[in-house]
Amino acid sequence: MKKIYSLVILVATLLLSGCDQRNTIDVSDINSVPDLSNPVVQKLTNTMWYKSANINYNNFIWNTVRFQAKTSAAMEGILYTTAWVGMELRRDGTSTLLFKPPFNKYSYVTCQGRWAVSTTDENTVVLDSKTPVGYVNMKIKVRDIQAKDNVSTVATYVDLGDKMMVVDFMNSSSYYDDDTNGELPDFKNVVSSWFETMPVSTAQLSADEFSNTAWSMSSYKDEIKDLLENPAQCAIRTTYVNDLLTKTPALLFGAQFAFGADGTAYIDVPSYIKASAFFSFQEQLGEQQIVARGKWRIYGNKIIVETNELPAISMAEAMFSLKIQNPQTEFLPIKQEGQGVKVWKNYFYVIEVIKRTAKGMWVRISSEQETHYLFLLKQDMPDETKTWGVREAVKKLN
Structure with a gap:
């Protein structure tokens, strides 16, 4: 099996x-x-x-x-x-x-x-x-x-x-x-010729390089852009998106990937996205931060990240109040009637290194819903004791 x-x-x-x-x-x-x-x-x-x-x-x-x-x-x-x-x-x-x-x-x-x-x-x-x-x-x-x-x-x-x-x-x-x-x-570098200069590396990756580290997109927090080597590293080039309206990829808004030594992955999204996704119970959690927990592993030249807690943000619902039926998502209710959070049942990210720099690395990140070329800033591992996974938070509030 x-x-x-x-x-x-x-x-x-x-x-x-x-x-x-x-x-x-x-x-x-x-x-x-x-x-x-x-x-x-x-x-x-x-x-x-x-x-x-x-x-x-x-x-x-x-x-x-x-x-x-x-x-x-x-x-x-x-x-x-x-x-x-x-x-x-x-x-x-x-x-x-x-x-x-x-x-x-x-x-x-x-x-x-x-x-x-x-x-x-x-x-x-x-x-x-x-x-x-x-x-x-x-x-x-x-x-x-x-x-x-x-x-x-x-x-x-x-x-x-x-x-x-x-x-x-x-x-x-x-x-x-x-x-x-x-x-x-x-x-000026969003033309096709730019991608020809950014081929994915085929070199074998080592788990030791990523264990106990965090990697942030430029749009994850406002202060990230001031930590980058140059403004060009802010650009996020999306070469494929399945449906921006009904299956809006979370990475379009930014994220941080953190890789625990035990193989646990922590995916954090910008605060304004969390305020929207978890508005019904964020205030009940005190200082605890909600993240999407999952697993990560190395497979050849790829980092595979799997989670069943990624918030399912739909612009169709948020901006146009459309009712979307997506069998790939599920609603996790809390005891207050009608409140809870919608998450993807299973979400896989494939992270491939393009090239490393002094402060991070250029990568290609793919899922079933999207493909992005972007820069990830290397940062210290966040305090895991101050985070709750989405399903853990729902369980505690029930």
Whole structure:
């Protein structure tokens, strides 16, 4: 039985990190190279185009309520007007849509897809892509191209099927480079070429390196950013998210991983997330801090973290009051009627080291719901005696 269990874990690990196929877009002629004979289309390729970020401008020129029954409908308006910040069309037919969630500090979401030249519409490309809330098939029609002082501007119509937008793109990130809040770290390096410089190490890991240590994401606490070696280490690049709306990954808000010498893992999330997830009983715990407890182990070049206590945060419920039925989660009630906490029944993280620095390490973290490239700051192990696991806290309060 133990061998079977180990085999299952191995297969899951390989699927999540070694040969991640979750971004594969199922379209016809997937291996074909786009026709670049059109000079207008040719100018769109191999360049990151940044979307105009004027949120006070109504980009939508046409919308329908026909598809409003979709779960993601409440999110899509925000997604394309305030979160979509760029796109990259590569000449091999692959594409990237870049999103900057306005509520997630330091986070970028890059969604992969494929594109082709339209055979029916002039100066138009058709793009099939993953998005943070599902998938999209869009048509992008070029209306005009202007160039001035080495900066090109492309005026387009973007047809999303149930809505149409007027969008202007620039091949300069100057608007975002003027960020004064420090929430756009290393913005120029969210293009595909950056990931080519960050391959995962295949070297065997040692448990001794991680035992009795803690590792914090930049968005875990405000003071973390001041402890990093440079602002670029704040950036959290998400290359896959299953469903930002209904299955919101906890790491999008930040976390700290702590690895006990006995194989116990402690996953702590930002205080404002705990205030939301545990609002019904946090005040009853005194000085004790609630963390998601689990187990950790080394498997080759990977750290495997398993927990059944990770808070299940759904933006659909928190922001839009939608009722979500997710069989992968369970509600742990406490004695006060209607109060408790929702957690994932089983959650696996695969942490792979990319490279080490003086203060921490760049890693790729994957789960069934997400994949992130980010920097983890090495810190001292927290006092385990001052923490309660989620299930332990529920048991004590009952």
